[in-house]
Amino acid sequence: xxxxxxxxxxxxxxxxxxxxxxxxxxxxxxxxxxxxxxxxxxxxxxxxxxxxxxxxxxxxxxxxxxxxxxxxxxxxxxxxxxxxxxxxxxxxxxxxxxxxxxxxxxxxxxxxxxxxxxxxxxxxxxxxxxxxxxxxxxxxxxxxxxxxxxxxxxxxxxxxxxxxxxxxxxxxxxxxxxxxxxxxxxxxxxxxxxxxxxxxxxxxxxxxxxxxxxxxxxxxxxxxxxxxxxxxxx
Ligand code: SF4
Ligand code: SF4
Ligand code: SF4
Numbered sequence: 001x002x003x004x005x006x007x008x009x010x011x012x013x014x015x016x017x018x019x020x021x022x023x024x025x026x027x028x029x030x031x032x033x034x035x036x037x038x039x040x041x042x043x044x045x046x047x048x049x050x051x052x053x054x055x056x057x058x059x060x061x062x063x064x065x066x067x068x069x070x071x072x073x074x075x076x077x078x079x080x081x082x083x084x085x086x087x088x089x090x091x092x093x094x095x096x097x098x099x100x101x102x103x104x105x106x107x108x109x110x111x112x113x114x115x116x117x118x119x120x121x122x123x124x125x126x127x128x129x130x131x132x133x134x135x136x137x138x139x140x141x142x143x144x145x146x147x148x149x150x151x152x153x154x155x156x157x158x159x160x161x162x163x164x165x166x167x168x169x170x171x172x173x174x175x176x177x178x179x180x181x182x183x184x185x186x187x188x189x190x191x192x193x194x195x196x197x198x199x200x201x202x203x204x205x206x207x208x209x210x211x212x213x214x215x216x217x218x219x220x221x222x223x224x225x226x227x228x229x230x231x232x233x234x
Contacts, residue, residue, distance in 0.1 A: 039086045043159065043219045046083050046107050046114040047205055050122060050151040051129040051138040055224035061136035062112050068128035068137055069113060076120035076205075077128065080109040083116065086215075113137075115153070117205025117220055124151065124180060124204055147202060148181065154203030154220040156185070156196045163217035165192040175207035175218055194218075 040046070049068055052058045069077040085105035107114075115122050124147050129139035140150050156175075160166040165173075171192045179186045184200040186207065196218075203220045211218050 039084045040116070041118050041214070041216045042086045044085070044116075044118050044208065044216060045154065045219065045222050046080070046109070046116055047122075047153045047203060047220060047222050048224070049077055049113055049115060049128045049137050050124055050126065050147070050153055050202070050204070051140045052153075053136055053138065058136050059110065059112060061134045063134055063136075064111050065133065067131045067133060071127045071131040073125055073127065074120055074123055076115045076117075076122050077113045078116060078119075079111045080107070080114055080116075081111050082109055083107040083114070115205060117208035118216055119209070121178075121206035121209040122153065122204045123206070124202065144180075148200065151202040151204075152223060153205070154222040155198055156201050156203065156205075156207055156218055156220050158194055158196060159217045159219070160193075162213055162215065163194065164213070165194065166217075172212065174210040174212060178206045178210045180204060180206065 048055075048058060049072075053061060064079065066079065069075070069079065083106070085107070113128075126140050126142040126147065129137045131137075132139075138150075140146055158166070158175075163172070164170045165188070168191075173188065173192055173194075175194055176182055176186050176188055181200050181202065184197065185202070186194050186196055188194050203222065205220045207218050208216055208220055
């Protein structure tokens with residue numbers, strides 16, 4: 001066999017392997033690698049799907065089968081191998097760090113399922129739990145009271161330094177409107193300034209998704225710390 005024919009033959013085998021992979025969830029793997037290249041807006045965190053076990057148990061139980069993502073009607077579950085945090089705005093970095101250093105958190109996703117709420121929040125339909133074959137995501141009844149009692153994906157926090165009503169820039173109300181526990185998890189005062197109430201917030205991230213500020217004036221902090229904050233010199 002001549003050399004050129006040998007290379008053509010190897011190329012055909014490689015193409016067949018790639019197409020086979022795409023049929024076995026490779027498309028999602030490819031998508032995951034794209035996610036890893038994106039940076040989160042400042043102060044944002046990736047979240048686990050609702051009902052996920054505690055972080056170490058979750059990582060041990062999840063087999064990366066993609067079934068949770070397949071049933072999610074809004075496609076909010078992604079499998080990033082890595083999510084890079086954006087540089088924090090100056091008012092967050094100032095004072096806490098030496099002048100020429102900034103914190104850029106990096107989440108090592110390990111190709112496990114995450115919700116990136118600045119892209120798409122969770123509508124708490126509760127379809128991912130029953131779809132999970134390993135129990136990494138616990139099934140929770142699709143019931144308003146059960147969800148409020150059992151789901152804690154994180155806790156929303158408002159950055160009053162950039163929130164539109166808090167800075168008196170304009171009225172907004174996007175987070176209040178979209179919140180599934182509106183008037184409980186988020187309330188607004190007479191100037192439409194929003195406040196989050198920890199006892200009612202389930203951490204779904206819908207408020208983050210709809211926040212019109214480019215760098216997001218609201219973030220959901222998860223109850224785990226998968227990030228390895230790196231301090232880098234500018
Ligand atoms: S509860 Fe529904 S919207 Fe939320 S992650 Fe699971 S499947 Fe997706
Ligand atoms: S369905 Fe369960 S095991 Fe499969 S990827 Fe999702 S969390 Fe992991
Ligand atoms: S405040 Fe935000 S994260 Fe909390 S329940 Fe409402 S929309 Fe979800």
